[in-house]
Amino acid sequence: MSEHAVNAHHPALRHHFDDLKQQHAAGTLGMWFFLVTEILFFGPLFFTYALFRSGSLDPSFHQAFIAASHHQNIKLGLTNTIVLIASSLTVALGVYFAQTNKKKALVWMLVLTLICGATFLVIKGIEYNEHFEHHLFPGDNFHWEGAPELARGAQMFYILYFCMTGLHALHMVIGIGIFVYILMRAMRNDFSPDYYVPVEVSGLYWHFVDIVWIFLFPMLYLIDPASKH
Amino acid sequence: MSDQAYEKEDFSHHVTSQGTYFAIFAALMVLTALTVWVAFQDFGAMNVPIAFAIAAVKATIVILFFMHVIHSPKLTGVILIGSIVFLGILFVLTFSDYLTRLWSMV
Numbered sequence: 001m002s003e004h005a006v007n008a009h010h011p012a013l014r015h016h017f018d019d020l021k022q023q024h025a026a027g028t029l030g031m032w033f034f035l036v037t038e039i040l041f042f043g044p045l046f047f048t049y050a051l052f053r054s055g056s057l058d059p060s061f062h063q064a065f066i067a068a069s070h071h072q073n074i075k076l077g078l079t080n081t082i083v084l085i086a087s088s089l090t091v092a093l094g095v096y097f098a099q100t101n102k103k104k105a106l107v108w109m110l111v112l113t114l115i116c117g118a119t120f121l122v123i124k125g126i127e128y129n130e131h132f133e134h135h136l137f138p139g140d141n142f143h144w145e146g147a148p149e150l151a152r153g154a155q156m157f158y159i160l161y162f163c164m165t166g167l168h169a170l171h172m173v174i175g176i177g178i179f180v181y182i183l184m185r186a187m188r189n190d191f192s193p194d195y196y197v198p199v200e201v202s203g204l205y206w207h208f209v210d211i212v213w214i215f216l217f218p219m220l221y222l223i224d225p226a227s228k229h
Numbered sequence: 230m231s232d233q234a235y236e237k238e239d240f241s242h243h244v245t246s247q248g249t250y251f252a253i254f255a256a257l258m259v260l261t262a263l264t265v266w267v268a269f270q271d272f273g274a275m276n277v278p279i280a281f282a283i284a285a286v287k288a289t290i291v292i293l294f295f296m297h298v299i300h301s302p303k304l305t306g307v308i309l310i311g312s313i314v315f316l317g318i319l320f321v322l323t324f325s326d327y328l329t330r331l332w333s334m335v
Contacts, residue, residue, distance in 0.1 A: 025302065028305070029302075029304065029308070032308050036308060036312035039313075040315060040319070051323075051324070051327055056327065057327065074265070078261070078265060081261055082261065085254065085258065086254070088291065088295055089250060089295075091295070092245070092295045093247060093250055095297075096245065096247055096250065099244045200297075204296055210291060211287075211292070214284050214287045214291070217261075218264050218284055222264065222268035224276065225268050225269060226268075
């Protein structure tokens with residue numbers, strides 16, 4: 001009962017919750033519900049990719065996706081995968097340092113997360129620039145130098161590539177915005193082992209964006225790379 | 230969720246150790262290397278399922294450890310599995326439409 005009385009006076013406790021524990025449970029649960037909608041938001045893009053790559057609508061698309069993916073820079077894609085997983089580690093450690101009241105370490109983890117996020121976007125930008133220069137952006141300027149019968153499928157690959165990585169990059173930009181806000185609050189000493197739910201739920205969002213990339217990497221960069229000549 | 234339910238499952242104060250996080254990171258790095266290695270091998274029709282399986286394992290350990298689902302209330306797991314079921318419905322119903330149409334060309 002005494003714990004309850006302490007919680008009731010905690011400055012971070014919103015009046016509509018009984019205690020901080022309930023507030024934490026509600027906050028994380030709400031974030032999970034949001035992530036469910038995000039899974040279904042990305043879902044149709046993954047479905048469209050599977051439909052076209054399987055070649056079930058147009059058999060030439062199967063080979064076209066392989067040929068188109070050979071224009072992908074695996075080294076940059078791999079670097080970005082490592083950068084993003086590293087940023088998930090720093091986010092997870094950030095939660096740990098918030099829970100253990102190591103405020104300086106928390107700030108550092110948030111800064112490292114932001115650096116990783118920015119690095120990811122810069123590398124993505126370099127890749128996009130390469131695609132633009134090679135006329136691989138879908139539309140009037142799309143120019144396919146490979147086999148002409150694969151041009152349609154190759155353009156479809158790049159439509160999906162730009163939609164999927166573009167939507168993912170948008171999530172990264174939003175994630176960076178969220179983490180700038182979390183960093184500001186961490187520097188203001190808003191968080192404590194009693195109250196760190198904003199760090200936790202922002203982390204959930206960041207890990208979700210990481211998971212999307214974990215699937216995108218083999219789908220967009222690693223389609224039969226050995227057959228490249 | 231009743232008061233009793235979240236009192237019983239004490240999750241908000243569970244602290245995952247730094248060692249666990251680093252171990253998960255190392256596992257993700259190994260699996261990333263494996264993904265790249267596997268892509269350059271010729272397993273025929275199995276290449277796609279293998280790549281997907283590795284990605285699914287990576288996603289699972291991120292969800293369980295980085296996202297703390299392993300220490301979260303069961304309700305979180307139910308919501309997560311529910312979302313995967315709905316994604317499955319999206320795939321199965323839409324594929325069952327597209328793949329049963331007599332289209333020679335789109």
